[in-house]
Every structure is written in structure tokens, then in C-alpha cells.
Amino acid sequence: MTADPETTLRADARRNRDQILAAAKSIFAASGPEAPMEEIARAAGVGVGTLYRRFPDRDALIRAVAMDNFERVLIDARTIAAEETSPWRALERLLRHSVALQLSVQLAMVSHRALVILKNDPEVRRLRDEILVVLDGFVDGAKAEGKLREDVGAGDIAILLATLLRQMRAKAPEVAEMAARRCVGIMIDGLSVRPGSALPGRPITSRDLDPD
Structure with a gap:
């Protein structure tokens, strides 16, 4: 049985969101909320485009x-x-x-x-x-x-x-x-x-x- 593509997509999106939040927390705590978005994306292991799809700004x-x-x-x-x-x-x-x-x-x-x-x-x-x-x-x-x-x-x-x-x-x-x-x-x-x-x-x- 194969996984439902929509369920997989939702799980991937949630995982990406959680990874971005975890990375942002760590970087904000160390450097403040003005830290580069690229740095947060890199720490989260996602592309900048993925970050902006989850959080537009x-x-x-x-x-x-x-x-x-x-x-x-x-x-x-x-x-x-x-x-x-x-x-x-x-x-x-x-x-x-x-x-x-x-x-x-x-x-x-x-x-x-x-x-x-x-x-x-x-x-x-x-x-x-x-x-x-x-x-x-x-x-x-x-x-x-x-x-x-x-x-x-x-x-x-x-x-x-x-x-x-x-x-x-x-x-x-x-x-x-x-x-x-x-x-x-x-x-x-x-x-x-x-x-x-x-x-x-x-x-x-x-x-x-x-x-x-």
C-alpha cells in the first residue's frame, strides 16, 4: 500500500515548518530577530524558497x-x-x-x-x-x-x-x-x-x- 500523496505532502510541510521554527529559535536567541533569513534556512536544512512559502516575511x-x-x-x-x-x-x-x-x-x-x-x-x-x-x-x-x-x-x-x-x-x-x-x-x-x-x-x- 502506498502512502496518500496529500498526507505525505502535509507531513513534509509540517516537518519543514518545525525545522524552520527550531532553527529560528536557536538563531534568534543567539543573534536576535534580525538574523539573515538565509542563515535560518540553511540551519533548518531547507531552501530559502521553502522558508518563504511557510513564512512569507x-x-x-x-x-x-x-x-x-x-x-x-x-x-x-x-x-x-x-x-x-x-x-x-x-x-x-x-x-x-x-x-x-x-x-x-x-x-x-x-x-x-x-x-x-x-x-x-x-x-x-x-x-x-x-x-x-x-x-x-x-x-x-x-x-x-x-x-x-x-x-x-x-x-x-x-x-x-x-x-x-x-x-x-x-x-x-x-x-x-x-x-x-x-x-x-x-x-x-x-x-x-x-x-x-x-x-x-x-x-x-x-x-x-x-x-x-
Whole structure:
């Protein structure tokens, strides 16, 4: 029995799409959303024409990457919230499990072009806002536990992640990953309650991240 040509075509198209998204995620995380489309096609093992058939322009690819990432992060965040009884442990776990969160935060806050795309897309914005709601819950609960310092907000944490988790150049990928994990560990240590210097200004909230 031979495979249905239409089914095979759909499977090939889905595989190509998944390969392009995986390559775009990796390259966007390392180089930002302005990375050459040719480089993404090459990393995905497809031709440039195939890439543009799946995603007609860079904005469509950025949106697809953001949608996929935000959906995965939201699922992870809600799973963590359901499994952890301590909001501080939930926050710490989410921050340590930040490979997907890394790119989502960067797309939402670092790239101006991506920021415009995400801001104007209601579905992407909905997913981003739902993630921030979960993060707000972790932050408020961790403060109530007495584990998170009072002078930080969810916005502070998102900004720290955007700054710390930008992949750096290293001789080997494992060195870059180790460095990112070390930065997250240092960040978590600095977020915990302990005597220390007071931060200037006020806590930055998730509402402060809205670009309106």
C-alpha cells in the first residue's frame, strides 16, 4: 500500500515548518530577530524558497516563533504552579527552567521590531499577558512567604532575565549554557530576602512593561 500523496505532502510541510521554527529559535536567541533569513534556512536544512512559502516575511516568522514559545512557556508556568505548594520554589523553578522563557522575554522586550509585531498581535499579547499573570502570582506569593525581597516586582525579574539570558559568545555551546545557568543562579540569590542595599525607585511591575 502506498502512502496518500496529500498526507505525505502535509507531513513534509509540517516537518519543514518545525525545522524552520527550531532553527529560528536557536538563531534568534543567539543573534536576535534580525538574523539573515538565509542563515535560518540553511540551519533548518531547507531552501530559502521553502522558508518563504511557510513564512512569507520576517514578521510572520517572528510571530510564529513568539506564538510557539509563549505557548510552551505558559504551559510550563501553569504546570509549575499546579505542582509547587511554595510560590518561591515555583518562581525559582520557572527561572531555572528558562531556556524557552529566554527567547520569549527577548522577543517581548529587547528587539524593537519584534516588540511592534507582538504589541499589535492580540493573540501573542494575550499569551504574553497570561504568562505575566502567572509570574505576578509567583512574585506576590513569594513575598507573602517572606522568601522574595519586597523591593522587586515581576517587571524587575523579566528585565533581569532579558539582560542576563542573552546568549554570549563562547568557545563551546555548553560553556554558554553553563554561563546562562550561573547567571540565573546569581539572580535568584539576589532576589531572596537578606540584608542588603536598598534598590532605588520603586518595584517595576508587569504593567510597566506595557509599551503603550
